[in-house]
Amino acid sequence: MQTLFSVNSFKLVLLALIALLALVIWRYSSVALTGEPDKPRFMRSLAFTLSAVVFTLISNHLLLFWLGWLAISLALHQLLLFYPERPRAQLAAQKKALSARLSEVLLAIAFTLLYLHFGTANISTINTMLASAPSSLILHSAAILMVLVALLKCAQLPLHGWLIQVVEAPTPVSALLHAGIINLGGILLLLFLPLLRCSPIASFILLVTALGSTIVAALVVSTRISIKVRLAWSTVAQMGLMLVEIALGLYTLALLHLLAHSCYKAYAFLHSGNAVNHYLAAQLAEQAHPRARHWLVSLLLAVALVSLTQQVLPLSSLSSAVLLILAITVLLVPTLQLADNRRPARVLLALVYAIGLLILYFSLKTLLQPVMPTPHSVTLAADMLSSVAFVGLFMLTLLLRYQSHRKSINKVFIWLNAGGYLDEWTTRITLKIWPYTAHTKACHKVPALQEAK
Structure with a gap:
């Protein structure tokens, strides 16, 4: 059993976070879904999802880890389709499923390469051997595949649309997704840090892609009004920033970011019903630029x-x-x-x-x-690039907020408000790969959860 499962200090911190989120989301769901005929189905899917996350986290075998990774996606899919009669929920779940299947295939290939290279499927042993292993084509390939899996799991641009559209799901699902499951990409890289250190190429790909995603997503947030959509775009930006920190080698900061983001997003989504009151209070307050x-x-x-x-x-x-x-x-x-x-x-x-x-x-x-x-x-070059990008993001945010009346800035504002039209072509490709057919369901009940847009 010691070879199949393991727990270290890093995993203990994450398990404590999972326990806290599970307790809060479970209690919220049990109250919010009172009177909902399908409540038992929802609670079963929630329990299975949380169990799959714990199983994946403590797994110390490549195959078990991959099976747990797959189980998380399948369980989450059931939660996203809790109201299957909603067309937008169906489309979002379909896009999420394609992204998940791609990440699972890439992760399987990466794990196969590691197994063939080291001759063992024990994750702890592989990480120990990676610490002293010379760089090779196989390790570079496995590291790049891991980075691609992390980018997909963290909903980085341009394959981010499903995360924005799954706000159709009940609020507890949004809290679970944005506070927990979306972090799995960063957790994967932190678990396999020795592999990422072996490949500067993979770190560079991670830095550039995540940095670009962070900048665009953060700018889009400043143009949106819908509370839950703003929170979704904020998650894309925050996950990008966490991946940038990993690419820079700031692993402690990345872990702190992960923990803080999880707690904040769980509170933000479960407390989103009071957002209207906060908005009205801000409107009544004295405005001064x-x-x-x-x-x-x-x-x-x-x-x-x-x-x-x-x-x-x-x-x-x-x-x-x-x-x-x-x-x-x-x-x-x-x-x-x-x-x-x-x-x-x-x-x-x-x-x-x-x-x-x-x-x-x-x-x-x-x-x-x-x-x-x-x-x-x-790395000095990566550190300077990130610093310049952060300053540029700050300046652009100020221009969008206070100079949007200018014609040139207004054009950028409109483009960002549309999400850069990045999700449109992704949706078209998705529908070509997997044609979408809306499934209607005769509903004799009134859903207990009404989502605010």
Whole structure:
């Protein structure tokens, strides 16, 4: 049994996360689906999906891991089609199924290559041998295939459309998908880190693809109004950023990102019913657009704060410092835009809050360091590319928000609002491969869950 299943500190952290998400989503589902005739079917599918995730995570054999990977997709498919009479749900599930089958084939080929190269299917043994194995064509091929599987599983552009459209499923399914299952691509790479380190080519493909997906998805978020659609696009962007961190070698940061994103998305989807109230409250609040000097002062304060932090607790890369500076800048700007006698107090409070967030960030990162250590050096070219991309994303977001009335910016806004029309050609290819036929179902019941668009 020790050769078939294994648990280490990394897996224990993930198992704790799964247990927390399972408890919250299960309780929410049991209440939200009260009066739903098909509730037992939903709960069975949910239990099977969660069991498949745990089985896959603790598997220490390539075949068992692959079978668990397949079981997760099949179980999730049943949840996505809980209301099979919805045409959009059918199409989204069909696109998800094709993407899943492709990822499963690619993962099977990668596992076969590893088995043929090392002569064993034990994952722990393979990772140990990879640590000292010289680079070879087989290892490069297996690493590239793993990267492609991770990109597919994390719904990176252009094969992202199914994730945006599965909001047709009940809210607990969206929470389970966006808070848990979508992370499997990153978990796969973190489990096979020695393989990724053997192939700079695979890391480069991962960096460029995930970075492009992050930028486009994050810009699309700023153009959308629907709460659940915004959350779905946000997931694409966040998964892309997590994959960028893995490509850069920031493994501890990637694990912290994974945990934080899971908790946030579970809360965001299960709490999405109150989004209308928050939107109305924001509309009633006094609106004031920050000026250039507000952004400049906020940026300078953020740079000073991160620079002081760097003297005490050195950051592992330039790109991580840039992300922290931009995040703190966005936090400080609202405190400066209103010129009244309470502004100094607001700025001071925001600075204290930012310091608290930095302390929390470094504390959690320190706690996770033994679980997923980060290499001492990050490739300079990749670090610079990511930093420039993050700054460019920040500037483009500001232009879209405050200069969308300009003709050139408005054209970009429209293109982004349509998702870059990337999903249209993917849908056409999907329908050519697997022609779609809407299945109607005579419904004598009123669904207990009504999804807000």
